[in-house]
Amino acid sequence: MHASLRRLVAGMFWIFAVPAAATDVILGNLAIEHSxxxxxxxxxxxxxAYLTIHNRGSAPDRLLRVTSAAAASVEIHSMTMEGNLMKMRPVAGIDLxxxxxVALxxxxxxxxxxxxRKPLVIGDSIPLTLQFERSxxxxxxxxxxGAGAAGTANHGH
Ligand SMILES: [Cu+2]
Incomplete structure (x- = not known):
């Protein structure tokens, strides 16, 4: 392949690679990854919705609440097994x-x-606002x- 064409193709891959990384956000010592x-x-x-929060600082922090224009209300839930029933319940926050x-x-x-407000369709994106105690x-x-190798959770409340 001609060198300049190879550069062009490499450049195209770089452009296509950007959206996948666009959900990573830095806030002070926190890195919010793959929302x-x-x-x-x-x-x-x-x-x-799911995301991973990496606390790179030397002090603990806490995710207090999440809001979104995509829904009338937003809760942080935990999921635990009770007997052989999967139970979801709101939690007041998540320690970091x-x-x-910490992966949600x-x-x-x-x-x-x-x-x-409307169904979530593959390819769409929704805004989330995260409120932290310290940051x-x-x-x-x-x-x-869509569901990948990680599998799906049943969210029928
Ligand atoms: Cu839930």
Whole structure:
């Protein structure tokens, strides 16, 4: 391949690679990584969003609340097994220990979007505002992504 063409192709891949990284946001000592939401089935009024928060600082922080224009209300939920029943319940916040990553992922903590303004469709994105005890507030964008190898969580409330 001609050298200049090779550069052109490499440049194109770089451009295409940007949207995948665009959900990563830095707020002080916090890195908010891979914010995403799952598509909702027709008629569903609730959806779930996930993200990973890496606290690179030497002091603990805490995720206090999440808000979004995409839903009438937003709760932070935990998911636990009670007997053989999966139970979800709101939690008051999530502790972010120093030098640690906390994942809000399928099977555990998640952001619950209640009374969605419209269904979540793959390829769309929704805004989330995260409020932290120490670091303040930041806006992130969650892309609506299909289920991958990580599997899906059932969010029927
Ligand atoms: Cu939930």
């Amino acid at each position: 995403y939401a799952r598509p909702t089935p027709p008629g569903a009024r609730t959806g779930a 220990p120093a030098k640690r990553s 992922g399928s099977g555990g903590f998640h952001v619950m979007l209640i009374e969605l 303040g507030r930041v806006d992130v964008v969650a892309n609506v992504e």
